[in-house]
Amino acid sequence: MLDTTALESFPSLISHGINVAGEISAPPSFQLPNSNDFDGFVKETIQMVKPAKGTTTLAFIFKEGVMVAADSRASMGGYISSHSVKKIIEINPYMLGTMAGGAADCQFWHRNLGIKCRLHELANKRRISVTGASKLLANILYSYRGMGLSVGTMIAGWDETGPGLYYVDSEGGRLKGNRFSVGSGSPYAYGVLDSGYKYDMSVEEASELARRAIYHATFRDGASGGVASVYYVGPTGWKKLSGDDVGELHYHYNPVTPSTVEQEMVEAAGP
Amino acid sequence: MECVFGLVGTDFAIVVADTSAVHSILVHKSNEDKIMFLDSHKLVAASGEPGDRVQFTEYIQKNVALYQFRNGIPLTTAAAANFTRGELATALRKNPYSVNILLAGYDKETGPSLYYIDYIATLHKLEKGAFGYGSYFSLSMMDRHYHSGMSVEEAIDLVDKCIAEIRSRLVVAPPNFVIKIVDKDGAREYAWRQSVNDTPVPSA
Secondary structure: OOOOOOOOOOOOOOOOOOOOOOOOOOOOOOOOOOOOOHHHHHHHHHHHHHHHOOOOEEEEEEOOEEEEEEOOOEEEOOEEEEOOOOOEEEEEOOEEEEOOEOHHHHHHHHHHHHHHHHHHHHHHOOOOOHHHHHHHHHHHHHHOOOOOOOEEEEEEEEEOOEEEEEEEEOOOOEEEOOEEEEOOOHHHHHHHHHHHOOOOOOHHHHHHHHHHHHHHHHHHOOOOOOEEEEEEEEOOEEEEEEEEEHHHHHHHHOOOOOOOOOOOOOOOOOO | OOOEEEEEOOOEEEEEEEOOEEEOOEEEEOOOOOEEEEEOOEEEEEEEOHHHHHHHHHHHHHHHHHHHHHHOOOOOHHHHHHHHHHHHHHHHOOOOOOEEEEEEEEEOOOEEEEEEEOOOOOEEEEOEEEEOOOHHHHHHHHHHHOOOOOOHHHHHHHHHHHHHHHHHHOOOOOOOEEEEEEEOOEEEEEEEEOOOOOOOOOOO
């Protein structure tokens, strides 16, 4: 069944309680576009959104907690529409979500998840676990399966059982793991991440690994770029560690060495 | 590329599943357990779309538990299999679940049994069964070497033969498998067969 908590049924302006006509007020619903072929329209939308996971995000668990990193480029086909997209979403002070896929979908549903987590805290007098939060999101996304949502996210946090990391997507998949990368640049990031990963890293080493992996992915993947943001989630909550422009990182990792000039250009001698 | 297969022995049933969670060309995880404990004496090995696989099997698991709470006795394996098939059939023409299931169980009265339930709600009670690309290799291996009344050692030997065949012949063969067994003492994990290790996080 669909999760309709996010849909408002706006209160009637006329009266409080029973409608003037004595009718039962309509259930929460959303407006459908006017089109002759709704099914075709939906299929087209889904196809349009499908390749849109143009991004690189990654997260991994290590000794000190969870490291989360992402790029900041938004692309529409071949056009780079923004270089300053916040792809790491702060659900609450001890949980982060990453964005890949539809920006609106990710932002909206992460915000909705934050609301549900807060309601859980108020109802149960204890914080929700990362397992619980990720399951809430996965169930919501599953109920909208096939309707064109595009969400590829990782939920990273620290709860009573320690650091937690889950991958959740709009096909309904949910995976628990120690290392994930999501987006079009993820295969490139995985290579760097897998080869450099050790459980016993310090926070500095881990943030450098995360930053490096994002940089290498942005170098090779056209749909990723901008700023590499790195966040750390520890026992006291999350903290943003750095946000470096990947263009500058390139010259930091590959410094320009002045080379000997073989032949100087000389002015052509006049006639 | 998901491989699930199983067989029935003298007084036990075994199911084997690969443990890769794959998304197009990427392997997100290579130790994903796809065999769920339906109750103390039943195993469900499922393969299919990731959301459907987990959501549908958890739905069946919770309903089986509910029956036990309401009625004080657990469902038989046959009843659980028929219930599962019924749910798949009801959803089939509106909102189908893309999950293939091998349900293995042990009942005190009837002994071990294996049920093959595919995504269009076909139900067969079988001695040996398989799903996925791996079935092209494991089915003929089992047809050749299986005989009724196998011991655990003989069955595990056959399972290893099938895994070896899948590993050598399937183009993108999953590296790791999990083997679970169910007998009069209940359902439990028997072994893993791993050729690629995810760096393990030491447990607290």
